[in-house]
Amino acid sequence: MAKLDLTSPEWCELIFEGKNQAYGAYRMRANSGKRHNWAMLIVVILAIVGFSIPTLIKLATPEQKEVMTEVTQLSKLEAPEVKQEEMKRVEPVAPPPPALRSSIKFTAPIIKKDEEVNEDSEIKSQEELTSSKVAISIADVKGNDEAHGKDIADVKQIVTQAEPEVEKVFDMVEQMPTFPGGQSELMSYLGKNIKYPTIAQENGTQGRVIIQFVVERDGSISDVHVARGVDPYLDKEAVRVVKSMPKWIPGKQNGKAVRVKFTVPVMFKLQ
Numbered sequence: 001m002a003k004l005d006l007t008s009p010e011w012c013e014l015i016f017e018g019k020n021q022a023y024g025a026y027r028m029r030a031n032s033g034k035r036h037n038w039a040m041l042i043v044v045i046l047a048i049v050g051f052s053i054p055t056l057i058k059l060a061t062p063e064q065k066e067v068m069t070e071v072t073q074l075s076k077l078e079a080p081e082v083k084q085e086e087m088k089r090v091e092p093v094a095p096p097p098p099a100l101r102s103s104i105k106f107t108a109p110i111i112k113k114d115e116e117v118n119e120d121s122e123i124k125s126q127e128e129l130t131s132s133k134v135a136i137s138i139a140d141v142k143g144n145d146e147a148h149g150k151d152i153a154d155v156k157q158i159v160t161q162a163e164p165e166v167e168k169v170f171d172m173v174e175q176m177p178t179f180p181g182g183q184s185e186l187m188s189y190l191g192k193n194i195k196y197p198t199i200a201q202e203n204g205t206q207g208r209v210i211i212q213f214v215v216e217r218d219g220s221i222s223d224v225h226v227a228r229g230v231d232p233y234l235d236k237e238a239v240r241v242v243k244s245m246p247k248w249i250p251g252k253q254n255g256k257a258v259r260v261k262f263t264v265p266v267m268f269k270l271q
Helices: 009-015 024-060 126-131 183-193 198-203 232-243
Strands: 103-105 135-137 207-215 221-228 251-253 256-268
Touching (some): 183 256, 198 232, 207 232, 221 232
Parallel strands (some): 103 135
Antiparallel strands (some): 207 221, 207 256, 251 256
16 A cells, blocks of 8 residues: 655645535645644744753853862861971079168157166167167168168169969860861851852952861960961951951860961862
8 A cells, every 4th residue: 555645745636636615624634734734844943942041051150150169177187388487485584683782670669767778779879870880771781882782772672573474275185176167067057157258250260278276265266367378369258257257166185275376278169
């Protein structure tokens, strides 16, 4: 049996042979091939447009910037190349005492009976006081410079108080300080709070900024500085976020909270 094309005009004429061709069905059958072709063309066009929309949107949308933070444990981080000045402890030295003249403490006279008065307790006459090598002062002092020394009454005592000793900062302790919630929470905190500087985005600047700071005995953060920088804008943003961190769980040595130095690398990456 020969293959028939149901959309051909011959098949339409064969079907409606001897029938009323003015009926609407004849026109529909005669034009069905054309309608089917237009329908297929429209479907293909819509499919092409539909699959092209995501690509067009991506091309029309500016490149998205994403901030990625990376936190590495201190034990796994290579030592940053930071030159630190050695601090020398200077003990305060009190000045030597000034040279003094010998003096005798002045005692107010007390009226006593003659028989109760000893020769040593008798009031000295003016001549005896003048000829004496000692002077009357507020205390008995054996001087070391009778010619040029000062009287103890003219000397003011100067008390020098040593400055309080700065507590030691440990690099490693038995129990290292931790961010509340652990390492994952620290990464999450940095990722949510870091804002990629606009200028760095426009310049395409990216890299890893290493921040060092000290976790105090009460968990607060101090001495935040850049140990290894990438760009002034990225460095400044990393320092800002680290300073805004909540209090940490302090480190401990021999069961006692101590000051501990900590290092956190922050990765800035454009995607």
